[in-house]
Structure formats: structure tokens, C-alpha cells
Amino acid sequence: MASDVMGASGRAMMHALISGQGEPEVLAELAKGRLRRKLPELRKALTTRFRDHHAFLLGRMLTHVEDLESDIEAISERVEATIAPFARQVELLTTIPGVGKRSAEVILAEIGSDMSQFPTAAHLASWAGICPDQRESAGKRKSAKTRRGAQHLRT
Secondary structure (H helix, E strand, C coil): CCCCCCCHHHHHHHHHHHCCCCCHHHHHCCCCHHHHHHHHHHHHHCCCCCCHHHHHHHHHHHHHHHHHHHHHHHHHHHHHHHHHHHHHHHHHHCCCCCCCHHHHHHHHHHHCCCHHHCCCHHHHHHHHCCCEEEEEECCEEEEEECCCCCHHHHC
16 A cells, blocks of 8 residues: 555554554645545555554654664764764765665775775775675585675675
8 A cells, every 4th residue: 555654644644543543534734745545445544553652662663663764863973973084985986886875884984084004906805795705615616605704895
């Protein structure tokens, strides 16, 4: 029904349920955007038994999610402030296909901005654990992922 339960419509409906509003018609009217095209189906889906203990549990879960979102925002602001002096390095890293802003920040945090500690790109790739490992047995070479390296860069 709703593509994002934690979106504006979903949160409005959950807050209404927590505050004691249980009428499907009233809850459905809280739908916004494209979800308003599905009002009849939404009314039917919202016809349920929602008791006080459900409201309590949902309230606790929503509070927890909102606290986590607040923490994520505070940490993101701190990362932005800390990484600001390295904006040029982040910009250069994002020119690599598949490396976005957050990945560039993680790479910079793990490796640092001083590349002189790595004599070659191969040394850096090996240290980071992103180079293929060569396995040889009975004269046959098998390619495999390396298990060594910086775990934060490998995820």
C-alpha cells in the first residue's frame, strides 16, 4: 500500500493511532501525495483492532526511531565539520566511479590524506584489502578475495 511506512503519511497515521484516533476514515485522510489515490484501499487496510498496548509499543518504537534519526543527524554534522578541511580530497575521490560522498569520507577517514606512506597504488590496494588474492595449489592458480585489510573499506 504505502511505499514508505516511515514517510510523512505513515508517521502522521501512526501518531494519530498513538493518540487514540482509530477511525479508518480519519486516518486515511492523513494520506499525502500519491497515497491519496488509494483512499478506499487505505480505509480498508486501516480497519483494525488497535489497543492501548499497541499504542504504547508503537509510541516507544517511534520515539526510538526518532532518537536514532536525531543521533544520525548530529553525527553527520560532526563528520561534515571534521572533513571540511579535506573537501578537495573528497571531491577527487568522488570522481572514481562508484565512490559517492559518504564512501569518500570513509576512505579518507581510514587511509588519511597523506599517501606518501604507500609507495604505489598496489600497496594501498593491498593495505585496504581490495586487491585480489592469488591462491595456488597443485600448479593451478585460483583467484580469491583477500581476507586481510581495513574492514571499513571492504564493506
